[in-house]
Amino acid sequence: MTDAVSSHVEHADEAPVGETRSKARSLTYHVILCAASIVMLYPLLWMLASSFRPENEIFGNPSIWPSVFSLDAYVRGWNGLQVSFGTFYWNSLVIAVLSVIGNVMACSLAAFAFARLHFWGRNFWFALMLGTLMLPYHVTLIPQYILFLNLDWVNTILPLVVPKFLASDAFFIFLLVQFFRGIPRELDEAAMMDGCGPWRIYWKVILPLSVPALATAAVFTFIWTWDDFFAPLVYLNDISNYTVQLGLRGFVDSTGKSDWGALFAMSVLALLPIFIFFLLFQKLLIQGIATTGMKR
Amino acid sequence: MVAIRTMQPSIPERRSAVPVADKPSMRRRRTLPRSVHGYLFLLPWLLGFFGLTFGPTLASLYLSMTNYDLLSDPQWIGMENYVRIATADPKFVTSMKVTFFYVALSVPLKLGFALGVAMLLNKGIRGLPFYRAMFYLPSLLGASVAIAVLWRQIFGADGLVNAVAMALFGIQGPAWISDPDTALYTLVFLSVWQFGSPMIIFLAGLRQIPQDVYEAASLDGASKARQFWKITLPLLTPVIFFNGIVQTIDAFKAFTPAFIISEGTGGPIDSTLFYTLYLYQEAFAYFRMGYAAALAWILVVIIAIFTAVSFMTSRYWVHYDD
Numbered sequence A: 001m002t003d004a005v006s007s008h009v010e011h012a013d014e015a016p017v018g019e020t021r022s023k024a025r026s027l028t029y030h031v032i033l034c035a036a037s038i039v040m041l042y043p044l045l046w047m048l049a050s051s052f053r054p055e056n057e058i059f060g061n062p063s064i065w066p067s068v069f070s071l072d073a074y075v076r077g078w079n080g081l082q083v084s085f086g087t088f089y090w091n092s093l094v095i096a097v098l099s100v101i102g103n104v105m106a107c108s109l110a111a112f113a114f115a116r117l118h119f120w121g122r123n124f125w126f127a128l129m130l131g132t133l134m135l136p137y138h139v140t141l142i143p144q145y146i147l148f149l150n151l152d153w154v155n156t157i158l159p160l161v162v163p164k165f166l167a168s169d170a171f172f173i174f175l176l177v178q179f180f181r182g183i184p185r186e187l188d189e190a191a192m193m194d195g196c197g198p199w200r201i202y203w204k205v206i207l208p209l210s211v212p213a214l215a216t217a218a219v220f221t222f223i224w225t226w227d228d229f230f231a232p233l234v235y236l237n238d239i240s241n242y243t244v245q246l247g248l249r250g251f252v253d254s255t256g257k258s259d260w261g262a263l264f265a266m267s268v269l270a271l272l273p274i275f276i277f278f279l280l281f282q283k284l285l286i287q288g289i290a291t292t293g294m295k296r
Numbered sequence B: 001m002v003a004i005r006t007m008q009p010s011i012p013e014r015r016s017a018v019p020v021a022d023k024p025s026m027r028r029r030r031t032l033p034r035s036v037h038g039y040l041f042l043l044p045w046l047l048g049f050f051g052l053t054f055g056p057t058l059a060s061l062y063l064s065m066t067n068y069d070l071l072s073d074p075q076w077i078g079m080e081n082y083v084r085i086a087t088a089d090p091k092f093v094t095s096m097k098v099t100f101f102y103v104a105l106s107v108p109l110k111l112g113f114a115l116g117v118a119m120l121l122n123k124g125i126r127g128l129p130f131y132r133a134m135f136y137l138p139s140l141l142g143a144s145v146a147i148a149v150l151w152r153q154i155f156g157a158d159g160l161v162n163a164v165a166m167a168l169f170g171i172q173g174p175a176w177i178s179d180p181d182t183a184l185y186t187l188v189f190l191s192v193w194q195f196g197s198p199m200i201i202f203l204a205g206l207r208q209i210p211q212d213v214y215e216a217a218s219l220d221g222a223s224k225a226r227q228f229w230k231i232t233l234p235l236l237t238p239v240i241f242f243n244g245i246v247q248t249i250d251a252f253k254a255f256t257p258a259f260i261i262s263e264g265t266g267g268p269i270d271s272t273l274f275y276t277l278y279l280y281q282e283a284f285a286y287f288r289m290g291y292a293a294a295l296a297w298i299l300v301v302i303i304a305i306f307t308a309v310s311f312m313t314s315r316y317w318v319h320y321d322d
Helices: A002-014 A019-050 A072-078 A085-116 A122-134 A138-150 A158-165 A170-181 A185-193 A198-209 A211-227 A230-235 A244-255 A260-292 B002-007 B010-017 B022-031 B034-063 B080-087 B090-121 B128-141 B145-154 B160-169 B183-193 B196-208 B211-219 B224-252 B256-261 B275-285 B289-317
Strands: none
Touching: A019 A260, A019 B090, A019 B128, A019 B145, A072 A085, A072 A260, A085 A122, A085 A158, A085 A170, A085 A198, A085 A211, A085 A244, A085 A260, A085 B034, A122 A170, A122 B034, A122 B289, A138 A158, A138 A230, A138 B034, A138 B275, A138 B289, A158 A230, A158 B034, A170 A211, A170 A260, A185 A198, A198 A211, A198 B034, A211 A260, A230 A244, A230 B275, A244 A260, A244 B145, A260 B128, A260 B145, A260 B196, B034 B289, B080 B289, B090 B128, B090 B183, B090 B196, B090 B224, B090 B275, B128 B145, B128 B196, B145 B160, B145 B183, B145 B256, B183 B256, B196 B224, B211 B224, B224 B289, B256 B275, B275 B289
């Protein structure tokens, strides 16, 4: 990827049009892009700044530098509901981590079957799996809710986590199938010669070679589950089971119009894990989108 | 890799140790249960498929023809739900209008921005990874409740947008969120703000276009605009097609921002009543499960028709290399 960039840059420099003109043009691009970046990120920076401001300075103040730096809003927000945000954080973390484990395990098992094993009906199941990618979750939502209600799972994390252990995010199966297919088959055959069965090939050959794809699946699963609002909204009713997203929404309803500072402070904290993932795995995220066309 | 390397040296030893007569039986043992192995690996997915997708899909079709409030048994009423939706449900009509307006406005704008910025970034400028990351960030964060909360403040009567307008131009702006004429536009704006991920896909697509095509075109005297219409756009149609389908389906399913901004009501005066929000209200506020299942099936049919039509018309406007 970086090779392509540098070759482009050299190309622009070598252009016979004249150095001053191409320099002026590249400066124009930088000015446009910088301005656009600032406009894009301005609301986020402003929210960050406002979360450190005293309440009376938030409104009507478009600056992104707080004149006073105070952590009051964070303290107010953290204990703003009858259950502290610490609980919501813990709940979200448990759900996200279990979802990551479930998704990576179940999806890689299914993907290995589709990519490497020969069995009766493989193409049929593969086509069905692709078909489920198209199905909006609204169709299965109501029967699933009734099912989980009858299992007495509503108001627990089970409806949010168990489906991941059953590879319900078929998108990741597809992603991993594509990746597994790129691993040379000679490696499997060599391992098979050595007496490895499919389980050991899966565990000792395919998985160790698929770390980038597994990491992509893990990171996206974490971010999507952390961000998910709809499923927790449907399944979690008790405030002590709330995720961060539900806690934030409860906060909007209870104090939304009176305490923006605290609301912003908790919003910043809700975004923080995603932002950290963005900083750590930026390249993985961007490549994941560029190569598989994920929606966000 | 490591695993294989440590394994390989053991091959000759093993071969000599295993009697030749054993080989055929080993091979049979390996091929026979292969189908079984396949299904064992597939087991979690199969359970999920039947228990969470296939079964519920059939159940949902049945429920859509019943009256069901979770308390008493479902009551079979045939096509009555669908008839009522089509003929006597003003909220359905409103939510359809809101959703189609949102899709029709936000998707082209979002893709337009995505393509425009991707083309700027593809000029071979320095610092591309930095800009790309900056433009991608809103796309990653945008679906959060926190961003919807922020949007409520920004477009409120005394929110950030009006504060900036006041500081720069001395204009007092309207209350964007609580005005039914403008509330939906704030959601369109929120969607367009997240142009980052289609932009990344466009950027990857633009990279695929060989540079010499442009060189040949400019030698022939084609202007930049002509090069865009005759080279960039046609060669990019597969990517436009893909992004268009993904973003449209996603826009049909939008829920969180409208829910947070309107506090779950779809207000003011149903102006942000997205279809999914209406479905949610029917199911989980009024517990009309049968009716909500029928609404869900209508959404499926709409998305299916849209996808089918896109694919059928694609051969007239999408150019593939081969």
